[in-house]
Amino acid sequence: MIDFVAPRDGEIIGKATSREDAWWLCSRYGLKPHPLTDASEVRLEDTESGAKVWTVPCEHTKYPYDRIAFENRRRDGLASLENGLPAWPIAEENGIAFQTFKQRLNRGWSGQRAATEGVREMVPNPDDEWEAIALENGVSVRAYRSRVQAGCPEAIAATMGLSWRKW
Incomplete structure (x- = not known):
């Protein structure tokens, strides 16, 4: 109860x-x-x-100014689970980033779904040779695809580290 x-x-x-x-x-x-x-x-x-x-029994009966406590109260008020409890602590336990949680709520997801549904993993395309090279170089599939979509040539997107924008 x-x-x-x-x-x-x-x-x-x-x-x-x-x-x-x-x-x-x-x-x-x-x-x-x-x-x-x-x-x-x-x-x-x-x-x-x-x-x-x-x-x-608490030392304070009203909120003292504490940045972390303030953020916790604000985030807990965004959405609730089906049982009425705040959804953000559950999302935090499930490793969901706050921005991801907030975007899900803005898209109309329920608090329960936003807090419990896992993050989508991108599956590599076995037929894309540059994507395989990117994975060998430590570039994630998501990073590689977003670089190519932004207009970076595949060879550079797969081989350059964080300085890929300077090509």
Whole structure:
């Protein structure tokens, strides 16, 4: 079951499914939960409106200015999974770059799909001799193809390193 999370005597900051997740969310947002080693002090309490809220004892009840915590809060608000939790932490765990995640959302992908679907791998063309040479020289298939598409001759695209634009 998903319930709201709030630092003790503070406002709701997000949602979590367990006391560990609630503690982790406060830690991720820079609120410095106590104790810093475990989540045993986190309590599930009823509010006046009847909703349940994980209350976490924290050093701060509002967000302190911390660049990383600010980015985490902003990114967590972009999309959510089907169960209502933020999608960005899952995408981060799956090794999906933030720009890729954001572009997927802009294309209309669901938060669940954007966070969990793997990155497409480009398969080399066995009939393209310059592509094989590019792979031998440590140039990826994606880099080789984008160089050729940008107008670089195949021989240069396959053999030059990062300075290929100076040809």
